[in-house]
Amino acid sequence: MKYPNSEALFKRAQNVLPGGVSRNTLLRGAHPLYVLKGKGCRVTDVDGVERIDFANNMASHIHGHAFEPIVEAVSKQLQCGTAFTLATEAEVTFAEHLCSRNPAFDKVRFVNSGTEAVMAGMKAARAYTGRPKIAKVEGSYHGAYDYAEVSQAPTPENWGDSARPNAVPLAQGTPQSVSEDMVVLPFNEPEQSIAILDHYKDQIACILIDPVPHRIGMSPAGSTFVAALRKWATDNGALLMFDEVITFRTEYGGAQALYDVRPDLTSMGKMIGGGFPVGALAGRDDVMRVFTNGRLPHSGTFSANPVTMTAGRVAMAYFDRDAVAKLNRLGDYARASLAQLFQTLGVPACVTGAGSLLRMHMKPAIPANFREAHPTEVQKRALSTLINDLYDDGFMLIHTGAAALSTVMTEAEVDCLVESVASSMTRLKPLLLETVQ
Structure with missing residues (x-):
């Protein structure tokens, strides 16, 4: 046509x-x-x-496009302003709602995209553990961040042995040091993944997984696989992070509700913004303290702006x-x-x-x-x-x-x-x- x-x-x-x-x-x-x-x-x-x-x-x-309750609530907020160098009640109210949906969410911090939420989570894990390396699953998409992009789109020519996948950068010009600090795991292969993790046990800050990874094929991660990663992280002083930017929609408290594990950190985005740019990182109180105890200074001009907070709160309230x-x-x-x-x-x-x-x-x-x-x-x-x-x-x-x-x-x-x-x-x-x- x-x-x-x-x-x-x-x-x-x-x-x-x-x-x-x-x-x-x-x-x-x-x-x-x-x-x-x-x-x-x-x-x-x-x-x-x-x-x-x-x-x-x-x-x-x-809720599709131009959902009337969101349009009405955002229109009212627009009359009051869009962004301030002051905190807003809208941020507090939305944070209260998100934390009420999942017992793993002690605290939440808002950013402006899913990419930024994953980035904040990886940096928080490094700040909390003092370790440099992040483990992720081969082929999983976690946004546009050098570390997250490693092995996002490897090919048969460069992906290496399936039992020990290569760390393959996505963008040309990515520093070699980026790939060196990423550990790549085979999806739904607990024994092979644990063997790889054991090789770097004193260097892993965080294991990052998407419970229903789109780019890998959109099949759920197996419960045995997830449980093995949770146990390894706990036993070896690392954190487990769920990327639920896409998958939070699958259950009231996110796809993690389908597993008998509790992640230390969870990144969110997309639909929690009610159609506006949004990202959020939630997790354990002691881990989230890195944002305010000097370990990880963090800010963002448009983070938690009241328009997004209002739209997100309404969207999630209707997604009961x-x-x-x-x-x-x-x-x-x-x-x-x-x-x-x-x-x-x-x-x-x-x-x-x-x-x-x-x-x-x-x-x-x-x-x-x-x-x-x-x-x-x-x-x-x-x-x-x-x-x-x-x-x-x-x-x-x-x-x-x-x-x-x-x-x-x-x-x-x-x-x-x-x-x-x-x-x-x-x-x-x-x-x-x-x-x-």
Whole structure:
């Protein structure tokens, strides 16, 4: 399809923005699409095309667009000001709410993005333990921070032995010292991971894990794996940190509620901001004291601004236990519907996810780790075609084939998506069958 107004805007953008955008995830096809407005679970672009939004700004909207209680509360706050060199009650009220959702949250500190929340957590772990190294899982995404980016996107050419993965920098020019202070673990392999950790036991400040890692394949971390990491951290004076920037939506108190462990630190972001830029780091009181006892000076001009605090508090208040359970049932329905579709069509594709999250893979079996999730060139082409088909047919998905549902959706929207996926996958079937022959 042609989108002349978006094309014209992109031509202007390339004159003033590198690549025409400020975030590369918007680049798709010949040019990005430009939004005019959004309401509920539907978004209209500048060419007048309306789409059902299953991307929700990379999982940051839990109630869809222009959710009326948030609009009303933020509008009132705007009349009172947006940011001050004074503390606000809005920060206190929202912190009280977040801490009430999870017993592991003794204290919380707000920042402006998930990336910043993870960064603050890694620095806090180093400040608390006095150790330099951070352990993370191969392929896991933890934001745009040199240390967090290590082994975010390794390839078969550089990822090394699966039992002892290489620490591979993402961006060219990353100092070698960054990789040297990151320890990379194989996903859901407790024995292999413990063996790696033992090699650095006196140097590990923190083990950082995402309980449902998107880039690894969006399959939950196994309870045995998580328990092994928790025990090792406790036994060896290290901290365990959960990155719940995306996954906090999966349970009332975050995905960690599904495990019989309690992390020392938890990073959050995306949907806890009610549609505004946000990040938060929560954790044990003694660990969080590093921010004020001189070990880790920390500030931020727009951290905990009252607009974000107001929007976040309202968003989370409406995402109560009943809302979480209802949305998770819709997620179960969506995953089951897509899985049944792939089986009926006889295509080598599968679906993963948890709670209100899902991801489609152009693979015959659910990938167990990042290496199995890594797509071939044919699978990349097939997925790209599927996403483009869906956009042209009136649906927005995350470019990885992932979706994040919102509370304003129903089974009707899911059924429409499944019907559109069926149309595209029927055409893609011959190409996909080539990958398993």
